[in-house]
Amino acid sequence: MPLYLQRQIEDLKKRILTLSAVVEESFHQAIHSLEEMDTSLAQAVIERDIEVNEMEVDLEEECLKILALHQPVAIDLRFIVSVLKINNDLERISDLSVNIAQRTRGLAALKPTPIPFALFAMAEKVESMLKKSLDSLVNLDIELAREVCHLDDEVDAIHKDNYGLVKDQIRRHPEQLDALIEYLSLSRHLERIADLTTNIAEDVLYMIDGEIIRHTY
Amino acid sequence: MRLRFIWQILPAFFFLILLTLLLLTWLFARNLSNFYLEETAAGLEARARLAAFQITDSFALEHSDRLDELSIRLGKETGTRFTFVLPSGAVLADSLEAPERMENHALRPEIASALTGTIGKATRYSNTVHKNMMYVAIPVQNQDQLLGVVRAALPVTTIDQTLGIVYQQIIVSGMVVMLIATLIGIYISRRISRPLEEMRRGAERFARGELTERLRVRGSEEIAALATAMNTTAYELDQRMRTVVRQHNEQEAVLASMVEGVLAVDTSERIIRINRAAAALIGVTPEEVKGRSIQEAIRKADLQRFVRRALSARDPVEGDIVLHGNEDLYLQAHGSLLRGESGQELGALIVLNDVTRLRRLENVRRDFVANVSHELKTPITAIKGFVETLQEGAIADPDNATQFLEIMMRQADRLNDIIDDLLILARIEQDSDQQELPLTTMSLTTVINAAVQACANLAAEKLVHIEHNCPPDLCIPINAPLLEQALINLLTNAIKYSPQQGKVLIEASHGDNKTIINVRDWGCGIDKIHLPRLFERFYRADKARSRKLGGTGLGLAIVKHIAQAHGGEVTVTSTPGEGSIFALQIPLKAESGNNHAAGTNSTPKNIPNQED
Numbered sequence: 001m002p003l004y005l006q007r008q009i010e011d012l013k014k015r016i017l018t019l020s021a022v023v024e025e026s027f028h029q030a031i032h033s034l035e036e037m038d039t040s041l042a043q044a045v046i047e048r049d050i051e052v053n054e055m056e057v058d059l060e061e062e063c064l065k066i067l068a069l070h071q072p073v074a075i076d077l078r079f080i081v082s083v084l085k086i087n088n089d090l091e092r093i094s095d096l097s098v099n100i101a102q103r104t105r106g107l108a109a110l111k112p113t114p115i116p117f118a119l120f121a122m123a124e125k126v127e128s129m130l131k132k133s134l135d136s137l138v139n140l141d142i143e144l145a146r147e148v149c150h151l152d153d154e155v156d157a158i159h160k161d162n163y164g165l166v167k168d169q170i171r172r173h174p175e176q177l178d179a180l181i182e183y184l185s186l187s188r189h190l191e192r193i194a195d196l197t198t199n200i201a202e203d204v205l206y207m208i209d210g211e212i213i214r215h216t217y
Numbered sequence: 218m219r220l221r222f223i224w225q226i227l228p229a230f231f232f233l234i235l236l237t238l239l240l241l242t243w244l245f246a247r248n249l250s251n252f253y254l255e256e257t258a259a260g261l262e263a264r265a266r267l268a269a270f271q272i273t274d275s276f277a278l279e280h281s282d283r284l285d286e287l288s289i290r291l292g293k294e295t296g297t298r299f300t301f302v303l304p305s306g307a308v309l310a311d312s313l314e315a316p317e318r319m320e321n322h323a324l325r326p327e328i329a330s331a332l333t334g335t336i337g338k339a340t341r342y343s344n345t346v347h348k349n350m351m352y353v354a355i356p357v358q359n360q361d362q363l364l365g366v367v368r369a370a371l372p373v374t375t376i377d378q379t380l381g382i383v384y385q386q387i388i389v390s391g392m393v394v395m396l397i398a399t400l401i402g403i404y405i406s407r408r409i410s411r412p413l414e415e416m417r418r419g420a421e422r423f424a425r426g427e428l429t430e431r432l433r434v435r436g437s438e439e440i441a442a443l444a445t446a447m448n449t450t451a452y453e454l455d456q457r458m459r460t461v462v463r464q465h466n467e468q469e470a471v472l473a474s475m476v477e478g479v480l481a482v483d484t485s486e487r488i489i490r491i492n493r494a495a496a497a498l499i500g501v502t503p504e505e506v507k508g509r510s511i512q513e514a515i516r517k518a519d520l521q522r523f524v525r526r527a528l529s530a531r532d533p534v535e536g537d538i539v540l541h542g543n544e545d546l547y548l549q550a551h552g553s554l555l556r557g558e559s560g561q562e563l564g565a566l567i568v569l570n571d572v573t574r575l576r577r578l579e580n581v582r583r584d585f586v587a588n589v590s591h592e593l594k595t596p597i598t599a600i601k602g603f604v605e606t607l608q609e610g611a612i613a614d615p616d617n618a619t620q621f622l623e624i625m626m627r628q629a630d631r632l633n634d635i636i637d638d639l640l641i642l643a644r645i646e647q648d649s650d651q652q653e654l655p656l657t658t659m660s661l662t663t664v665i666n667a668a669v670q671a672c673a674n675l676a677a678e679k680l681v682h683i684e685h686n687c688p689p690d691l692c693i694p695i696n697a698p699l700l701e702q703a704l705i706n707l708l709t710n711a712i713k714y715s716p717q718q719g720k721v722l723i724e725a726s727h728g729d730n731k732t733i734i735n736v737r738d739w740g741c742g743i744d745k746i747h748l749p750r751l752f753e754r755f756y757r758a759d760k761a762r763s764r765k766l767g768g769t770g771l772g773l774a775i776v777k778h779i780a781q782a783h784g785g786e787v788t789v790t791s792t793p794g795e796g797s798i799f800a801l802q803i804p805l806k807a808e809s810g811n812n813h814a815a816g817t818n819s820t821p822k823n824i825p826n827q828e829d
Contacts, residue, residue, distance in 0.1 A: 018512050
C-alpha cells in the first residue's frame, strides 16, 4: 500500500505542477495583454480560467480521496495539506489574472491614458515572485521560499505608493477618472497576487519544515 | 563458508598416508611376528629334541633328581625353560619351579597334543613366570612307547617389545612424512591457487572496466588456457564497449548538434533525453532536468500539454507552442510515440523548431504590405478627393480652390517624399547587394557638421539646440552622402520628438574597432514593445502622432540600411518619458564594402532585415 500511496502522491505532485504552469502562463498572458492592449489575448486568459477551475476541483477531490483512503501521516500528510492550500492559492491567482485581463478590455475601450506609476515594473516583480514561489515548490527550496516572503513587503509598499500617486492624478485630471480607477484596481490585483505567492511560499515552508510560519513575516 | 584450496587437498593427503602406513604396519607386524613365532617354535622344538635326546634313557620318575638338575642346567645355559612331564601329566622336572609344587599338566593344550604323539605348540600367559610364553612340547618315545613329554618354553615378550619399537618408529616416521606432505600440499596448493588468485584479480579489474589490462599467461596448461580465454574475452569486450561508446557518442553528437530541439520523455512523463538546442529554447540545462518529470523540470503549460497529447495519441502529432518568457518564443512542435523493439511504448519524442523569427518576418511582411498601401493610398485619396471637389464646381470659388490646390500640392509632395525614400532605400540595397558602395576615408566632423547644418532650419523652428561633439581627427571609411542622409534622418527625428526649446546631442566616439555616433534626445521616448520593430519600413510607434509630424515612415529603415551598407549597425535604447539614444556603429575597417549578413546577425534586438 505505501507504494500505491507514493504513486498517488507522485501523481498529485504532477497535477499541482501542471496547474502551476497553467496559472503562471495565465498571469503572464494577462500582463502581456495589458502591455500590448491585446483584447483577444485577454479573452483567451478569461477563457482559460474555466480550465483552471476544473483542474482545481479535480485536484481537491484527489487530495480528499487520498486522505480518506490512506490516512497518511507526517510528510505525506503535510504534503497533501500543502497541496490543498496551494491549489486554492493558484486558483485565486488565476481569478486575479482574469481580473487583470478584464481591466485590459476595460482600458482598451477608453482613451489611452498615461499610467501614473510603474505598473509593468510592479508586474515584473510580482511575476518574479510567482516564479520563485513555484520554483521553491518544485525544488523544495527553503531559501527561495523565504525570499518570496520578504519580497512581499516591497510589493505592499509599491501598492501603497501607487494609491497616493493615482489619487494625485485624479485630482489633477478628473477627466481621466475611469482609466485611473482601472489602474488602481490593477495595482490592487497585483498586490493580491503577491500575497498569494507568499502564501504558496509559506505552504512550501510548512511542507518542508512542518512549521507554520504564517503571520510571522 | 568456502574452504581454501589447501584445506581441500591436505585431508586427502593425510588420509592416503594414514591408510598406507596402517596397511603396511599391519602387514609388516603380522609377517614379522609370524616369522618370529615360527622361528621361535622351530628353535624350541630343536632344543626340546636335543633335551629329549639326552634324557631318553633316563626318563623315569626314579631319575627325577638328575632330570631336575639337568633341566635347571639346560635352562640356565640356553635361557629356555624346560619341563619334563610324565605321560600321566605329573611334572618330573622344571627349570624354574620345583616339580612337586606344580599341578598336573596333562590338560595343557601343548602337552595334551604331545601325549597323543604329535608336537604340541601353545602360546599363553604363564602363571609361573608371569609372562607370555611359547610352549613347544614333543613326545619322548622309546620304541613306540611314550616315555613322557619334553616341553621347552620361551617368553615371547621380546617380539612384543620389538613390535613396540617398530610401531614407535613407524609413528615417528609417519609424522615426518605427514609434515613433508603438508609442506608439499602447501606448495602444490600455492602453485595452483596463486595463478587463480591472479586471475581473480584480473577478472575484478576487467569488471571495473580496465579492459586494456592483460593477464600473464603462465603456469600449467589449464591455467594458461584459462588466462588466454579471459584475455580474449577482455579484448572482445573492450572492442564491443568501444563500439558501443563510439556509437553512443556519435548519436549524442548528432543529437547535440541538431538545430532542432529534441526532447524525449518516458511514459510517466519523465525526461529521458534532451539535447542542447531544446534545453536552450526552454531555458534550462540538460543536466538539471534529466530524469525529472516534465511538470517539475519545465514549467511551460503549452509544452506540457503538447507532451501529454503526444503521449496519448497513436499517430504523430503536430502543434504550435508558445513559450512565454522575457521574449515569447514561437515553436513548432512535432511529437511521436517512441516504441521499443517489441513495439511496446517507451514514451514520446518531441522535436521543437524555433519559428519565432519566421513568425516575426511574417508579421513584418504583412504589416509592410498593409502599411505601404496605406501610406501611398492616403495622399492619393486626398488628392483625388480635392480634384473631384474642384471638378464639381469648386474651381469657380478662387479662395477655396487655392486652398485645395495647396493641400493637393502638400499631398503630392508627401507622395513624392515617400517615393524618393523608397528609391533611396532601393538604391542603397542594390549598391550594397552588388558591393559597389564606394567608401572613402575622411573626417567625420565634416559629415556631422553638414548634417547639423541641414537640420538647422527645422531646429530653429522648434527652438531646439543641437549640440555636437566630435573629435576633429576622427577619420573613418565612409560614404559621405549616405552617412549624412542617415544622420539627417536621426537628427530630424530627434528634433521632431523633442519638446520646445529642447536639446539634441550628437557625438562621435571611438569604440573597439568601430566608431559610435550617438544621437540623443530628451523627448517622449519610445515604449519597449516598439523597439524591436522600430527600424521596419513604415513601422510607426504612435501612428497618429508621427504622421502629423510629417515623415514618410521610412527614415529609420534608411538609417538601418545605410548602417548595414557600411558594415555597421544601428541600435536604440529608450526610456519612456526620458528620451532616446540612437547609436550608429561603423567599423573602422571597411570589410569589403559592406557586411550585410554580419551586421544584421549581430544586431542585438533581432531586428529583421532584408524583408523590412
